[in-house]
Amino acid sequence: xxxxxxxxxxxxxxxxxxxxxxxxxxxxxxxxxxxxxxxxxxxxxxxxxxxxxxxxxxxxxxxxxxxxxxxxxxxxxxxxxxxxxxxxxxxxxxxxxxxxxxxxxxxxxxxxxxxxxxxxxxxxxxxxxxxxxxxxxxxxxxxxxxxxxxxxxxxxxxxxxxxxxxxxxxxxxxxxxxxxxxxxxxxxxxxxxxxxxxxxxx
Amino acid sequence: xxxxxxxxxxxxxxxxxxxxxxxxxxxxxxxxxxxxxxxxxxxxxxxxxxxxxxxxxxxxxxxxxxxxxxxxxxxxxxxxxxxxxxxxxxxxxxxxxxxxxxxxxxxxxxxxxxxxxxxxxxxxxxxxxxxxxxxxxxxxxxxxxxxxxxxxxxxxxxxxxxxxxxxxxxxxxxxxxxxxxxxxxxxxxxxxxxxxx
Numbered sequence: 001x002x003x004x005x006x007x008x009x010x011x012x013x014x015x016x017x018x019x020x021x022x023x024x025x026x027x028x029x030x031x032x033x034x035x036x037x038x039x040x041x042x043x044x045x046x047x048x049x050x051x052x053x054x055x056x057x058x059x060x061x062x063x064x065x066x067x068x069x070x071x072x073x074x075x076x077x078x079x080x081x082x083x084x085x086x087x088x089x090x091x092x093x094x095x096x097x098x099x100x101x102x103x104x105x106x107x108x109x110x111x112x113x114x115x116x117x118x119x120x121x122x123x124x125x126x127x128x129x130x131x132x133x134x135x136x137x138x139x140x141x142x143x144x145x146x147x148x149x150x151x152x153x154x155x156x157x158x159x160x161x162x163x164x165x166x167x168x169x170x171x172x173x174x175x176x177x178x179x180x181x182x183x184x185x186x187x188x189x190x191x192x193x194x195x196x197x198x199x200x201x202x
Numbered sequence: 203x204x205x206x207x208x209x210x211x212x213x214x215x216x217x218x219x220x221x222x223x224x225x226x227x228x229x230x231x232x233x234x235x236x237x238x239x240x241x242x243x244x245x246x247x248x249x250x251x252x253x254x255x256x257x258x259x260x261x262x263x264x265x266x267x268x269x270x271x272x273x274x275x276x277x278x279x280x281x282x283x284x285x286x287x288x289x290x291x292x293x294x295x296x297x298x299x300x301x302x303x304x305x306x307x308x309x310x311x312x313x314x315x316x317x318x319x320x321x322x323x324x325x326x327x328x329x330x331x332x333x334x335x336x337x338x339x340x341x342x343x344x345x346x347x348x349x350x351x352x353x354x355x356x357x358x359x360x361x362x363x364x365x366x367x368x369x370x371x372x373x374x375x376x377x378x379x380x381x382x383x384x385x386x387x388x389x390x391x392x393x394x395x396x397x398x399x
Binding site: 021022023024025026027028031073074075076077080081084085113114115116119120123124127174175176177180181182183184185187188189190191192195 | 224225227228229231232271272275276279280282283286287302305306308309310311314373376377378379380381382384385386388389390392393396
């Protein structure tokens, strides 16, 4: 476990394999909620929180439940159930504690349950930081950090996209490509520019 | 019989999950690098859709309304796990190529969307045909996208060189090419739709 490892995880999760623009996880929410900056930011922060927490929870489940009992084939079911339960729980807590925060974040939380980015991070962590059914040294910290970085990557793409789309509202675009098609074409150009980060090495 | 057939056809053209409902795009874009991957993903998703639609239509009167989404997810996840195991056993190469997108079928909006919008309200046989139609529609969309990308991006179709001396544009095989192709196709279908009306 050293600093280079963390830097590599950061660069690859945020830039090279950006969760939206390169791995295509969480595209539905990316296209649907990126029309204005404020909701986009709220959604991104909620996603970042959930990916981080999901990384922690699924790591413990995989390491201390699934591996010791030889149940690794139940990975998908157990992860998605735990994530769904966790998101529901957070929603209830926020609604109880702070109604203003609930109005800001609450409506996005149910959407996150079926956001591929969250389950994607959990599966990626397991694929990357467990070798032959054993956790590699420092795998917990790597998983946690990757959870945060994927959230950061999501936030970056969301903010850029919503900024562009706010400006596009003022432009005259052909009727046929309005909304969805145009969003994808913009995302394609953004993804092309992110390609420039390929080949970064430490 | 005619009614079942129309249930089946609806998923292919009028309510095509990819181009009309714009659902489940994550796997569509990620695996459409080659036609073989596209077909594999399409069959896997069709299997999950079919299984979950049938089981959910059977259980619709037993599942309490308030906890229906977690129940649906458990049913879907079960079929995804079966799918994963079968694929690992019989086609490890495809399993490697599709990577994390196989377990991610569980959060594919098409599957949960059909469970919520159709299977929870209709009979078992209707749901079966609906699942089959949606699955085939999804597979056809995947084949279309992956054929465009494989032909223009690698100069091949199903791994065979089609035109000798054709200079492929590698960018179409990359993530940005996937987004471009789907954007242009959606725009193209919008034009067709507005022409029809």
